[in-house]
Amino acid sequence: METFTEVLKYTLPSVVVFLTVYFLLKQYFEMEKIKLYQENQNRARKDSIPVLLNAYERMAMFLERIRPTQLIMRLPYHPDSSPDQYVRTLMLAIQQEYDHNMTMQVYVSDKLWEIIVFAKNTCLTALNESAGSQSSNFSATQIIQSQECEVAEETIRKALEAIRKEIKLYL
Secondary structure, three states: OHHHHHHHHHHHHHHHHHHHHHHHHHHHHHHHHHHHHHHHHHHHHHHHHHHHHHHHHHHHHHHHHOOHHHHHHHOOOOOOOOHHHHHHHHHHHHHHHHHHHHHHHHOOOHHHHHHHHHHHHHHHHHHHHHHHOOOOOOOHHHHHOOHHHHHHHHHHHHHHHHHHHHHHHHO
16 A cells, blocks of 8 residues: 555656646647638738739729720721621620630629629620610610610619629728
């Protein structure tokens, strides 16, 4: 019994010291791991913000370029072409803009991308419907002044507003 007490006298403090050191080191390494993770997150966020802002800028530019008023200014109507050809040219310009910027969907939220695609489709529909309702004395101004194009302009305005709101989430 006396030897047991003697062994216990030396081993018990050793076990207590070992367990104390073990738990302190475990806690220390967990805190270091969390700190390292946060530093990596902050570094990644700092590096990705310029890329995200560039994507939002491109989406805003895309929406501005597909506005019916902007399209007509960039692609003026030539009297030697038919109204249908002109509208197809405008619609093709919208589709080309979309194709050029569609990779930006990786950087924006799914909801925002849906809004942008909806704005694009609204513009295509507006051009198609306004051209179908034109008379024989066609002019590009009639397209801009049509009810359908006013709806498209409003949809684009709301999409730009959605872009601004999403940017504010990151800044």
